[in-house]
Amino acid sequence: MFSFVNMKNMQLKELFQEDFYSAIKMQEVTGRYVTNKDLEKVKSYFGDKIDFQEIGRSVKGKSVYMTRVGKGKIKVLAWSQMHGNEATTTKAVFDLLNTFINESGNKVISSILDSCSIFIIPILNPDGAEAYTRINANSVDLNRDLQQLSQPESRILMQQYQAIKPEFCLNLHDQRTIFSAGSRPEPATLSFLTPSKDPERSIDDSRRQSMCLIAGMAEDLQNELQGRIGRYDDAFNINCAGDTFQNLNIPTVLFEAGHFPEDYEREETRKYVFKALLSCLYQIAHLQPDTSGEESYFDIPENQKLFNDVIIRNARIGNENSEISIQFREVLGEKGIEFLPMVEKREKRISNYGHREIDAKGLEVSLPDGSEISENVVVNKIVINNRELEVKYR
Structure with missing residues (x-):
C-alpha cells in the first residue's frame, strides 16, 4: 500500500500562485465550447514540442488524438471530453501541457516528468464536442459503453488502456451547476471520486491509493476552495469507464469540474482543475510506502443537488x-x-x-x-x- 506526499512541499505551493497561472494559461482556448478546431490551435502553438498522435477516428471520422509527456516508469492515462459538452478539464489539460513545456526546468515539474509517463487524450468525443452534446454521434453515452464497447470512441479508450497498461487513470469531466458540496450553501467547484470496483463498494489497496490522491488534492486546495470541494456518489456501474478500470485494480480518480460563483464560462474552475492535476501528478511522482488518506477522503462532503x-x-x-x-x-x-x-x-x-x-x-x-x-x-x-x-x- 502507498500514501502520497501532498503540497507541504513549498516548491509546489509556488506553482499555485496567481502570477504563475496567469503566465502559463493557454489564452488561445477559452469558454465552454471546445472542439477539435481548438485542439488544432494548440497543436500549432506547440509545434514540434509536443507530438499529438492520431489514435483513431470518431463516428463521423474526426481524429481522436493522444499525446505523451514525461519519460518515467509510472504510467498515467488521462482522458477528457468523453462527454462532448464537458470541456473545462480539456482547457486545464492544455494549461498543464503548456506548463510541462515551458517550465520543464522547475524542480516540481521535472520531478513529475522524470517519474511519470503521462498519456493524455484531450478530446475523446470530438463529434459530441462539435455538437455540444453529452453523447456521441450515435446518441450513445460513452461513459456507459465501456463493457459493450459498441462505439469507436469507447474502443479507442480501451485499446489505449490495454496498450499502455497504466498504473493510474484520470477520468476528467464537468458537472452541472446544481451540485453543492455537502448540505451547506456552497457550490461544488471541484468534486472527486474513487469509483467503486464492485456492487459492494469494496475498498482494497487500489481504491485506497485513489482515496489518498483525492485527500491530498483536497488538502492542497482547501485554502482556496474552502467548503467548495465535494465527493461524488460512488454507486457502482460496471459500464462506466472509472468503474471498469477500478474493477481491473487500477487506481482511478474521477475529476468533476463544477461551478464557481459567477463563472459560467468556467475559467476560474479551469484554474482549480489545473492545480488539482498538478497536485495529483506530484503525489503520483512521489509515492511513499506508508498508510492512508482513507479517513480524510470520507471527510470530504458528498455532493447534493441543492x-x-x-x-x-x-x-x-x-x-x-x-x-x-x-x-x-x-x-x-x-x-x-x-x-x-x-x-x-x-x-x-x-x-x-x-x-x-x-x-x-x-x-x-x-x-x-x-x-x-x-x-x-x-x-x-x-x-x-x-x-x-x-x-x-x-
Whole structure:
C-alpha cells in the first residue's frame, strides 16, 4: 500500500500562485465550447514540442488524438471530453501541457516528468464536442459503453488502456451547476471520486491509493476552495469507464469540474482543475510506502443537488405568494454557448439555494408581455412591479 506526499512541499505551493497561472494559461482556448478546431490551435502553438498522435477516428471520422509527456516508469492515462459538452478539464489539460513545456526546468515539474509517463487524450468525443452534446454521434453515452464497447470512441479508450497498461487513470469531466458540496450553501467547484470496483463498494489497496490522491488534492486546495470541494456518489456501474478500470485494480480518480460563483464560462474552475492535476501528478511522482488518506477522503462532503441558477423569492403572482426556481439550459448558438433561463418550479417555498437570488419583496412578478410565469417557460427578463429586470446570464 502507498500514501502520497501532498503540497507541504513549498516548491509546489509556488506553482499555485496567481502570477504563475496567469503566465502559463493557454489564452488561445477559452469558454465552454471546445472542439477539435481548438485542439488544432494548440497543436500549432506547440509545434514540434509536443507530438499529438492520431489514435483513431470518431463516428463521423474526426481524429481522436493522444499525446505523451514525461519519460518515467509510472504510467498515467488521462482522458477528457468523453462527454462532448464537458470541456473545462480539456482547457486545464492544455494549461498543464503548456506548463510541462515551458517550465520543464522547475524542480516540481521535472520531478513529475522524470517519474511519470503521462498519456493524455484531450478530446475523446470530438463529434459530441462539435455538437455540444453529452453523447456521441450515435446518441450513445460513452461513459456507459465501456463493457459493450459498441462505439469507436469507447474502443479507442480501451485499446489505449490495454496498450499502455497504466498504473493510474484520470477520468476528467464537468458537472452541472446544481451540485453543492455537502448540505451547506456552497457550490461544488471541484468534486472527486474513487469509483467503486464492485456492487459492494469494496475498498482494497487500489481504491485506497485513489482515496489518498483525492485527500491530498483536497488538502492542497482547501485554502482556496474552502467548503467548495465535494465527493461524488460512488454507486457502482460496471459500464462506466472509472468503474471498469477500478474493477481491473487500477487506481482511478474521477475529476468533476463544477461551478464557481459567477463563472459560467468556467475559467476560474479551469484554474482549480489545473492545480488539482498538478497536485495529483506530484503525489503520483512521489509515492511513499506508508498508510492512508482513507479517513480524510470520507471527510470530504458528498455532493447534493441543492442549487438552482436563479431563484426569485417573495414574489406575488396573481393572488398567490410564490417562489420561482430557474435553471439555465445550455444551447449551442451562432456565437457559442447560450444560457437560456428555464423556469423549473413555481412553488410557495423553494428549499434550494440560488447562485443568484432575486428578492421581489412581495411585489407582483410577471413576464414582459404581461403573462404569468409558469414552469418550462424561457424567462430572459421579468417584470417586478413595472420594473424590468434581466434574468439571462448573457
